[in-house]
Amino acid sequence: MKRVKDEKLLVAQLKDPDTQEQAFRNLMSLYKERLYWHIRKIVLSHDDADDVLQNTFIKVFKNIHSFKENSKLYSWMYRISTNEAITFINKKAAKQHVDISELQHKMVNNLQEDINYSGDEIQQLLQKAIFTLPQKQQLVFNMKYFDEMKYTEMSEILETSVGALKASYFHAVKKVEEFLKLH
């Protein structure tokens, strides 16, 4: 209950020109890490994740007046960051004249040269396995497996029923396991 009250107050402060800057700083401080890691797992490189995170916050600020408050602020922001990240890699693929799966294959192979990546062979293999999944399953897998998010929260963010999400996660785990066994 307190969380709902706090969120309402924060939204009101964000809409008030006199308090919006400080309120926005508080909002970013509160959610920056969670949103960053969510984005990073989609785009992989730190520089791209940084771009997407900043764009996400800017979009949140610019659209705060259209935030309906019938969903949680955090869920709304998570949804924006997901869309921003997917749009980002789609544009990147289009720029390189390749499809998404080909781009993701290249992204995983480039991880070894990334100074901001220290994963071992098995972690890199897991990343490759995730990229074999359809995009929605990738999101579901990341949010459940790494972030341990509740299905109800995921349902609000991805606007998908809890049942469909459970099924999706189950299929994703099976596929990833299969990939790991084969490689």
Next chain:
Amino acid sequence: MKRKDLHTIAPKLSEISLKKTGFEIPKNYFKSIEDAVIAELKAENFLKKGTKEVFKTSENYFDFIEDIVIAKLKAEAIQNNKETTIPENYFQTIEDKVLAEIRTTPKVISLKSRFIKFAAPIAIAASLLLVFVLNKNSTTVTFDSLASSEIETWIDNGGMDIDALSIVSIYPDIELNNEIYSASLSDEEVLEYLNEEYLDEIIFEN
């Protein structure tokens, strides 16, 4: 699916440490993200750049600005109205007004063109009179004493074919413009002149 069930469904996957993804971030990255976003929003003018204004306005400027603008707009509207308004029924009456003006305005003929038009025939007429006077020494000859047929016969015989140079040689103190030098008068033009009703007056005055 609970996490504890993972090792039964996906044993290989459950072996991978969850806490280690391999993704790193630059040192102090999360400390600077707010400033970067705020700076971007300020650059795009979505956030106030600061409360301290460096530009000043005159005292109570913002109390009167609406009145000043409204007054200016009204003044402009009056000015525009003046420039574009025409009297009522202007376009219905313009033709009549113009025609009336044309009827009442006296025809203005420039002195120069009138002089040029008549100088040559007058000179011719005067020359003819002089010739008759000299030829009939003792007899006084006037235009009245000449029969019209005699004048017409003289004209028909080419007596009127006098060019501008001849006129100038007879009357060196008369200035003629280039038009006269370059174009000789036709018979019709001279006859038309001779038929002018006030010709007698001109001759007698001279």
